[in-house]
Amino acid sequence: MTSHRKSLARVLAVGLAILSTGLLVAAQPGWAAPAIPAAQPVAVSAELTTADADAWLDGVLPALLEREEIPGAAVSIVRDGRVLTRRGFGLADTGISGNQPRPVDPERTIFRVGSVSKTVVATAVMQLVQRGQVDLDRPVTDYVNIELPTRFRTPITLRHLLTHTAGFEEVYANMILPAGTPVPALRETVTAAPPDQIYEPGTTPAYSNYSYALAAYVVESVTGREAAEYLQDEVLRAAGMATASFAQPLPERLNADLAQVYPSRHQQPIPFELVGPWPPGSLSASAADMAAFLLAQLNTGGSALLNQQTLALMHSPALGEDRLGGLAAGHRMALGLFEEDRNGRRILGHSGDLIHSHAALQLYPDDATGIFIAVNGSGARADSATVLRRAVLDGFADRYFPAAGPGPSPVGTAADHAQAVAGIYGLSRTPQSTFMRAYSMLASVQISADDAGTLTIPLLTDAGGTPVRLAEVEPWVWQDSEGHHRVAVRVDEAGAVGAIGVSPALVLLPKPAWQVMAAPVVAGSLGVLLFALLAWPVRAIIGWRLKAPLDLPRRDMRLRRITLTAAAVIAVGVTLWAGAVMQMSGGFSAQPGLIRGAQAATALGALGLVPAVWRAMRASRQAHKSRAVLATLVALAFLGFGAVALAGGLLLPDITY
Structure with missing residues (x-):
């Protein structure tokens, strides 16, 4: 639900590979944003006007869509309290499924915006702060009647939730729900299987979808209104976002304007992307809707959502050196927005990624400027949407807010x-x-x-x-x-x-160090076991052709067969884990039966350590030293695989994740 670096597809791809061989004013005194080195005030090389922005977009986006094989895109740009441009490019429906091809209409076409939704949730929380209904620094448990899995004495606050510093571990299950699956109620989302807390609150940024679901539940609990209703009435409708909605699937009146979503331009569309942990990633909106939201966030001429003081608080770095230590000298979270400074200009933004829907917004609060982009496909390569989105956002910054001179010189340390x-x-x-x-x-x-x-x-x-x-x-x-x-x-x-x-x-x-060694240990262990398995039939065939069967004592022969059978079971387990990873690769959940089968095969296979060690000990007392070496390597391979399986939690009885 975010492009961080860290998306689920990349996480699971790494796992599969291993198993198979994502400032306005400081919020409090002393919390000033880190200085952004610049040689001199930034000079603008191109004037940001409607005509120039349209000409620039016409010269950039059609070629990018063609090159990256993404069907369509929509862009909004605002400045000084007005919309400079809203543009649509390419197709909202390619017609590949038999429909009439439909171009992107920036006024009507609705895109899924993924984790850009979090900025709306944060805005709702800040409305409650503005009214005095919640305090950013009071324990969240003061507002919700649920128990949170905590390990530290420092209580979790709304400030922690909105800055991704509540300390929660990552959760992968049910990020994307299969088509037709009922979306759970918000209370069920935050109580069914809350993630463990692994960091002390306020100290270690770690992106968390759960944190924003919990923040939305605070809104629901404090206002006494369902979060979806509150967000729709008090944020979306109040900002003038006429067609935006958190509903999953969309209401019938909006379906005709929904952009179809494609892996790439020449493939069939996928069903509506149902987001499990809502509302952090479930918003659907048009470019016109997002232009209205940008204007409300920039507060030029008065915001329909937040007053100037609250917006200043929302846009300020939310944690200081007292909690973050040296990390405070870098880019920090504001309340719901990322610092994304470029060319010496302060930028606040958020990106969003579902399976094949991608979006991003950026605010230039000191320049009363904002930009939004959304696309309805992932494109020809895994990073195509990221490349396109980055080209537009970075190109916008470099064209209209370029750096004025050389950066700072390296220091002596x-x-x-x-x-x-x-x-x-x-x-x-x-x-x-x-x-x-x-x-x-x-x-x-x-x-x-x-x-x-x-x-x-x-x-x-x-x-x-x-x-x-x-x-x-x-x-x-x-x-x-x-x-x-x-x-x-x-x-x-x-x-x-x-x-x-x-x-x-x-x-x-x-x-x-022990974790650094885990990857080479498991790779080496699986390599040895694979070699042993392949050598088993090869040696049998050679022995049969040469009439020279393997000459081993009967007990050693039995131990060898049991050991190699265990190695084959491990191979089955690895294959099942790979299947589970493939099921999870798009954000969907793996079948519990598949995970249980993988666990059973892993456990049974790891028990091959016992006969492997026994055989190695017997071989060490026999004349054929090469056999002793090979038997010892196999025993070490079982030991290495079993150790990583245990340390990695592959055998944990609870398979929620």
């Missing part, structure tokens, strides 16, 4: 600090209490440093997908030469790295 940062890390957005913990163990991000103190982080790339080079511009703060990426590092008093901020809602955490 760069080389030493870069070497301290270089290493292997894991994502903070991770599952820990479920069988999906295996992913967090096996997936890693390696940060490298050169002798000049330049860092390379694979998650941070340029428009072409090449990782950017980051120079230290302040102690423990890195930035690329164009100022598009800003990375802050939190260190302890001894200078040891504790967290690296690559996004306002995502940090990298150092991986312990």
Whole structure:
């Protein structure tokens, strides 16, 4: 439901690969936003007018849609309290299913906007703050009659929920529901299987859909109105978003204007994308609707949603150095919005991704400007929609708000600090209490440093997908030469790295050595077991052809057969895990029976350690030392696989995830 870096498809792809071998005013005194280095005031190279914006879009978007094989897109741009342009490009319905082809109409065509929905939820919460009905820093449990799974004494607050710092682990199940599935009530969403808390609130950004579902439930509990009704009346309708809706599926009156959603332009459309954890990702809206929302957020001429003081609070960095430590020197979360500074300009934004629907909005609050884009397909490649969206948003910034001069020079501590940062890390957005913990163990991000103190982080790339080079511009703060990426590092008093901020809602955490070893251990273990399985029939055929059967004592022969059978069972288990991963790859849930079968095969196969060790011990006392070596390798492979399976939670009895 977000493009973070971290989307579910990428997470599951990594898991499959492993198993088979995503400032206006500070909110409180002292919470000023970090300075964005700039040589001088930014100069505008092109005047942002309706004519120029339309000409620019005409020169960019049709070619991008064609190249990336995405059916259609809609864009809204607002400035100084008015809509500069609303444009539609390509097709809302390609006609491939037999319908009449239908072009995108920016006034009428409705797109699914994914996690852009969270900005609406945050706005609703801020309305309650403005009325004095809730306090951002009171425990959430003061407003809802549910128990939350907490591990720390620090209570969870609305500030934590809106900044993705409540400390919840990642949850994958039921992100996208099969067509025709009833969407659960909001209370059921937040109480059925709440995620475990793995970080102390306020300290570790970790993107959380559950947090926003819980925030919406606070709105429902405090107002006494269903969240869907409140959001529709008090935010969408109040802002003038005439066709926007959180309903799933859409009301009949809106269906005719809904954009069909396609994997790519030449494929059949998919059914309406039903989002499980609603309302954080379930909004549908047109470009005209989102233009109205942008204007309400920018508050030029008065906002229909929030007063100027509350908007200033919403748009300010919501957590300071007292909680985030050194991470506060980088980009931070506002209340429901990401800092996305570029070219020395402060930008607040949010992106959203479902299966094949993608959208994003950006606000330039200091320039009374906003832009929104949505597309109705993923395109020819896995990153096509991201490439298109980024080309438009970055191109808009570079055309109308370009950098004025060279960025800051590297500081003298760069080389030493870069070497301290270089290493292997894991994502903070991770599952820990479920069988999906295996992913967090096996997936890693390696940060490298050169002798000049330049860092390379694979998650941070340029428009072409090449990782950017980051120079230290302040102690423990890195930035690329164009100022598009800003990375802050939190260190302890001894200078040891504790967290690296690559996004306002995502940090990298150092991986312990035993987790770093998990991937090579499981890969090596599966490789040895696969070799042993393949060698079994090969040796039998050779022995038959040469009339030289394997000469082993009877007990050793039985132990060998049992061991190899266990290895075959592990292969079955890996195949079943791969099948479960494939089912989850689009955000859908895996069949419980498939997971249970994978667990059973994993457990039974891992028991092959007993006969494998027994045979290795017997072989070590026999004359054929090569057999002893091979038997020992097989025993170690069973040990390695079993250890990773246990540590990764693959055998946990609770299969909610």
